[in-house]
Amino acid sequence: MTEPVFPSIAIIGTGLIGASIARAAAEYGAAGSVNLYDVSDDVRQRAAGLGLGDVAETLQAAVADADCVLLCVPVGALAAVAAAAVPHMKTGAILTDVGSVKGEAAAALMAADDGRVHIIPGHPIAGTEQSGPEAGFATLFRDAWHILTPGPSTDEAYLAGVDALTRFWQALGSKVETMDSARHDRVLAITSHLPHLIAFNIVATAFDMETVEQGEVVKYSAGGFRDFTRIAASDPVMWRDVFLTNKEAVLECLGRFSEDLAVLQRAIRWGDGDMLMREFTRARTIRKAIIDAGQDSSAVNFGRNPHLDKETGES
Amino acid sequence: MTEPVFPSIAIIGTGLIGASIARAAAEYGAAGSVNLYDVSDDVRQRAAGLGLGDVAETLQAAVADADCVLLCVPVGALAAVAAAAVPHMKTGAILTDVGSVKGEAAAALMAADDGRVHIIPGHPIAGTEQSGPEAGFATLFRDAWHILTPGPSTDEAYLAGVDALTRFWQALGSKVETMDSARHDRVLAITSHLPHLIAFNIVATAFDMETVEQGEVVKYSAGGFRDFTRIAASDPVMWRDVFLTNKEAVLECLGRFSEDLAVLQRAIRWGDGDMLMREFTRARTIRKAIIDAGQDSSAVNFGRNPHLDKETGES
Ligand SMILES: NC(=O)c1ccc[n+]([C@@H]2O[C@H](COP(=O)([O-])OP(=O)(O)OC[C@H]3O[C@@H](n4cnc5c(N)ncnc54)[C@H](OP(=O)(O)O)[C@@H]3O)[C@@H](O)[C@H]2O)c1
Ligand SMILES: NC(=O)c1ccc[n+]([C@@H]2O[C@H](COP(=O)([O-])OP(=O)(O)OC[C@H]3O[C@@H](n4cnc5c(N)ncnc54)[C@H](OP(=O)(O)O)[C@@H]3O)[C@@H](O)[C@H]2O)c1
Numbered sequence: 001m002t003e004p005v006f007p008s009i010a011i012i013g014t015g016l017i018g019a020s021i022a023r024a025a026a027e028y029g030a031a032g033s034v035n036l037y038d039v040s041d042d043v044r045q046r047a048a049g050l051g052l053g054d055v056a057e058t059l060q061a062a063v064a065d066a067d068c069v070l071l072c073v074p075v076g077a078l079a080a081v082a083a084a085a086v087p088h089m090k091t092g093a094i095l096t097d098v099g100s101v102k103g104e105a106a107a108a109l110m111a112a113d114d115g116r117v118h119i120i121p122g123h124p125i126a127g128t129e130q131s132g133p134e135a136g137f138a139t140l141f142r143d144a145w146h147i148l149t150p151g152p153s154t155d156e157a158y159l160a161g162v163d164a165l166t167r168f169w170q171a172l173g174s175k176v177e178t179m180d181s182a183r184h185d186r187v188l189a190i191t192s193h194l195p196h197l198i199a200f201n202i203v204a205t206a207f208d209m210e211t212v213e214q215g216e217v218v219k220y221s222a223g224g225f226r227d228f229t230r231i232a233a234s235d236p237v238m239w240r241d242v243f244l245t246n247k248e249a250v251l252e253c254l255g256r257f258s259e260d261l262a263v264l265q266r267a268i269r270w271g272d273g274d275m276l277m278r279e280f281t282r283a284r285t286i287r288k289a290i291i292d293a294g295q296d297s298s299a300v301n302f303g304r305n306p307h308l309d310k311e312t313g314e315s
Numbered sequence: 316m317t318e319p320v321f322p323s324i325a326i327i328g329t330g331l332i333g334a335s336i337a338r339a340a341a342e343y344g345a346a347g348s349v350n351l352y353d354v355s356d357d358v359r360q361r362a363a364g365l366g367l368g369d370v371a372e373t374l375q376a377a378v379a380d381a382d383c384v385l386l387c388v389p390v391g392a393l394a395a396v397a398a399a400a401v402p403h404m405k406t407g408a409i410l411t412d413v414g415s416v417k418g419e420a421a422a423a424l425m426a427a428d429d430g431r432v433h434i435i436p437g438h439p440i441a442g443t444e445q446s447g448p449e450a451g452f453a454t455l456f457r458d459a460w461h462i463l464t465p466g467p468s469t470d471e472a473y474l475a476g477v478d479a480l481t482r483f484w485q486a487l488g489s490k491v492e493t494m495d496s497a498r499h500d501r502v503l504a505i506t507s508h509l510p511h512l513i514a515f516n517i518v519a520t521a522f523d524m525e526t527v528e529q530g531e532v533v534k535y536s537a538g539g540f541r542d543f544t545r546i547a548a549s550d551p552v553m554w555r556d557v558f559l560t561n562k563e564a565v566l567e568c569l570g571r572f573s574e575d576l577a578v579l580q581r582a583i584r585w586g587d588g589d590m591l592m593r594e595f596t597r598a599r600t601i602r603k604a605i606i607d608a609g610q611d612s613s614a615v616n617f618g619r620n621p622h623l624d625k626e627t628g629e630s
Contacts, residue, residue, distance in 0.1 A: 125537050128616040129602070139620060145535060187531050190521050192538025198513055199539075201579055203598040205572045206505050216502050218604045220460060222440050223507025224514075224546050226611045231539050233602035236595035243583045243591055254580055257520045258573065264516055265569055268558045276558055280551035283518040287444070287548035289533045296541045301443040302617040305454060 005168040007032040010066035012059060012081055014038040014047040015235075016128065017098050018072030019136025021172070022052040027138040030171035037062035038133075039073075047133045060088040068168065071097040071109075076241035079108035086112040094118045094161045100188065100238070102149045102181035104245035110151075118161035122148045123184065124174065125192075131235040142173030143294065149181040189249035193242055194257060197250065199232040200239070227302075320483040322347040325381035327374060327396055329353040329362040330550075331443065332413050333387035334451025336487070337367040342453040345486035352377035353448075354388075362448045375403040383483065386412040390419055391556035397427035406431040409476045413439055415503065415553070417464045417496035419560035425466075433476035436496065437463045438503075439489065446550040457488030458609065464496040504564035508557055509572060512565065514547040515554070542617075 009031040011018045018036070025031040034053030038044050048055040056062035063069050063085045073081050078099055086095065095117045099105035105121045113119055126144035128135060146169040150162045166176045179187075206217045206225065217225065243250055267275040291298045324346040326333045333351070340346040349368030353359045363370040371377035378384050378400045388396050393414055401410065410432045414420040420436045428434055441459035443450060461484040465477045481491045494502075521532045521540065532540065558565060582590040606613045 125535050127538075128620070130615055135615075137620065144537060187527050187535055188538055190524050190527050191532055191535040191540045194520075195517060195539035195543055197579060198517060198576075199542075200595055200598045201576050202510060202513060202572060203601050204594055205509075205568065205575045207597065207601070208575070209505055209568070209571060211567075212502050212505050214604075217506055218601070218608050218610060220440050220502055220506040221605050221610045222459060223442075223503055224510035225506040226605050227514075227542055227546055228510055229598075229602040229605055229611075230617060231542055232595075232598040234595075234599075236592050236599065239595050240588050240591040244586055244588055247583055247586070250583060251580065252526075253520065253524070254576070254583075256524060257517060258576065258580075260520045260523070261513075261516050261569070261573065264512060265566065265573075268562055268565060268569075271559055271562070273555050273559055276555040277551050279519055280515050280547075280549075280554050282522065283515045283544075283547040284549075284551065286518050286522070286533070287544040289529075290536050290541050290544055293533050295533060295536045296544075297619055299618075300445055300450075302545060303614075304612055305443070305452065 004032045005030050005164055005171055006067040008035065008066050009033075010035040010037070010063045010069045011053070012037050012062065012069065012071050012085065013073035013077075014043055014052060014055075014133045014136075015072065016131045016135040017124065017140075018070070019047065019050070019052055019133040020138065020140040021070060021072065021098075021136075022047075023136055023138040024141055024172040026053070028171050028173070030168050031068075035062045035066060039077075043133060050133055052133065052136070059084050063089050065090065066093060068094040068096065068165065071095070071099070074238050074241045075099040075101050075104055075108075075245050076237075078105055079111060082109045082112035086114055086117055089117050091116040092118070092157065094120055094165055096120050096122045096165060098122060098124055100192070100242050101246040102147075102184040106149060106151070106181050118158050120148055120150050120162055120165050121181065122146060122165065122169070123188075124169075126174075127234075129230050129233040131238070139173070141169070144174055146174035146176045147184055148176060148178045149184055150178060185246050185249045189246055189253045193246055193250050194253040196231055196234060196239055197243065197254065198257070199228040202228050203232045319347045320345050320479055320486055321382040323350065323381050324348075325350040325352070325378045325384045326368070327352050327377065327384065327386050327400065328388035328392075329358055329367060329370075329448045329451075330387065331446045331450040332439065332455075333385070334362065334365070334367055334448040335453065335455040336385060336387065336413075336451075337362075338451055338453040339456055339487040340483075341368070343486050343488070345483050346383075350377045350381060358448060365448055367448065367451070374399050378404050380405070381408060383409040383411065383480065386410070386414070386424075389553050389556045390414040390416050390423075390560050391552075393420055394423035394426055397424045401427040401429055401432055404432050407433070407472065409433045409435055409480055411435050411437050411480060413437060415507070415557050416561040417462070417499040421464060421466070421496045433473050435463060435465050435477055435480050437461060437480065437484070438499065439484075440507075441489075442549075444545050444548040446553070454488065456484070459489055461489035461491045462499055463491060463493045464499055465493060500561050500564045504561055504568045508561055508565050509568040511546055511549060511554055512558065512569070513572070514543040517543050518547045
């Protein structure tokens with residue numbers, strides 16, 4: 001990096017995503033200075049201890065000098081945080097977020113608009129099952145998609161803001177895409193929100209089967225169940241907010257999912273092997289498409305068998 | 316290894332599991348000689364080319380000298396293969412299998428019983444999403460559970476057979492457990508069969524959402540969906556047979572799953588955030604239990620971020 005994209009940024013909420021942005025911005029020289037704030041005293045102290053940037057004692061102090069303010073709090077907290085931040089921001093500064101539901105995020109940010117700042121909601125398609133400042137790392141956004149959902153303004157200064165924010169995320173290693181927030185929420189409902197809901201649910205079901213002990217579920221989880229428990233370990237507050245704020249799109253996907261599952265259930269009950277074969281064969285092709293698109297590693301079994309490549313040299 | 320557990324074994328079906336047994340038996344000295352047979356000319360040739368052992372031209376030739384015959388074919392093929400194998404086996408030899416449904420496997424093997432061989436069904440809780448002989452590797456069974464479901468016989472020779480088969484799997488690196496086949500099928504229905512069905516189903520649902528393009532599903536799959544596609548890439552024939560033969564236990568789990576999902580659906584529809592928080596918090600604990608039990612790697616995000624540990628030294 002020759003010049004930082006923004007002389008100064010402020011990160012509000014220093015959990016997994018906020019801490020990762022702080023580390024990446026410093027590592028790749030995307031920002032001159034990084035100011036941080038978190039509502040929790042404890043988290044602020046841990047963020048300072050990790051050397052993530054200048055940790056401010058108040059939200060107002062953190063945002064005052066920033067050219068770009070990034071809200072990295074759960075979606076349900078965005079409205080309050082945006083309302084508290086905007087009056088203290090510099091005129092012409094950018095206000096963005098990383099929330100997983102963009103309709104709600106846009107509404108929350110727009111409600112705080114006083115005409116002086118550029119509101120450009122965004123969402124990194126990157127994360128892990130961990131949370132908190134210790135979980136952050138600089139390479140989280142590398143080769144990941146970042147979706148911006150800018151407003152309809154064709155104002156020159158606004159478009160320059162969108163351009164700068166795009167370059168900022170590119171400097172962090174992301175590939176940036178723009179779309180409208182309704183489309184974002186429909187796409188993410190099926191690619192992210194429904195998978196998480198299903199994972200949470202199957203874990204609950206397994207817990208409550210009184211015919212099988214919990215210890216056995218854990219012991220024999222290598223049969224497939226463990227794959228689901230990774231995303232079911234994700235932050236409960238974040239996910240509660242996602243489901244409360246992307247209700248319609250999630251319920252639509254869920255309806256489809258249940259309908260499809262009823263068809264498989266019927267095929268099992270009536271022993272319709274041909275139908276099962278057709279569905280399972282179709283499912284197989286999508287893994288290949290995802291690997292070919294660079295959206296997952298080709299490591300067999302998620303790389304859980306470290307000696308695999310060395311041994312056969314084939315797989 | 317000082318002495319091989321069996322002077323000679325025969326592996327029928329040289330796909331992922333059969334080829335892995337062949338490689339492991341040779342690597343860890345668990346068998347003196349390894350004979351192989353597969354129904355497919357092409358697979359037999361590939362198995363020979365990979366140097367997996369002595370590939371026979373007929374099933375009869377493969378099993379004739381074996382002290383232990385391991386059937387590694389889809390569950391639906393077990394009955395025919397067992398019936399063809401038993402008359403040509405040595406008196407006192409062991410007949411076992413690796414099928415994922417033990418009630419059905421036991422019935423298939425017992426139907427072929429002529430009183431001369433020891434029938435001891437089994438199931439390794441180890442596998443990958445790949446199939447075919449090229450996918451096999453020697454370390455597949457290391458630290459994995461192997462479940463044996465022996466019959467009720469207290470005959471000394473039979474018990475000695477169970478003991479020898481236990482030592483064979485231990486030599487391959489497995490931890491061996493015995494249980495009755497009904498219990499096995501109930502436990503595996505929730506830890507393996509239901510997760511696979513759900514994974515197949517969510518992939519089908521995503522394919523068929525006409526409001527979202529397939530390309531977008533692939534592109535943004537890092538949001539969670541990709542985790543499900545790994546197990547949905549598993550062999551269709553194998554899984555068809557599992558669902559056709561463990562019908563009752565799978566339908567029972569599926570009923571529970573749908574019931575639990577309806578409760579989550581209602582909580583989303585009515586905005587019951589407390590209920591969602593409770594369920595999601597509970598789900599989080601099981602990941603930790605699985606990692607603590609050594610049943611999955613603790614690598615964040617399935618180790619997809621290779622620079623993670625180097626950078627922060629924390630996570
Ligand atoms: N995790 C992912 O995979 C992922 C991926 C893409 C986008 N996102 C989005 O990123 C955002 C943050 O998620 P995360 O994973 O980084 O969560 P996280 O690790 O839990 O961090 C969120 C942080 O925000 C703090 N916070 C909550 N309310 C606040 C407020 N009013 N003012 C200031 N700070 C506040 C929290 O403090 P307390 O702990 O004290 O509440 C916490 O430290 C969410 O909107 C989520 O939708 C997450
Ligand atoms: N994959 C796993 O994760 C896993 C884990 C534990 C247990 N298992 C069990 O292991 C068994 C084999 O699975 P796999 O993953 O190894 O499948 P695979 O890679 O598809 O191998 C099965 C092999 O058996 C052959 N075969 C089919 N019918 C046969 C017959 N009548 N006589 C001889 N060979 C025959 C197949 O030939 P064609 O290809 O020509 O049909 C194929 O080469 C199944 O019972 C499965 O339930 C699998």
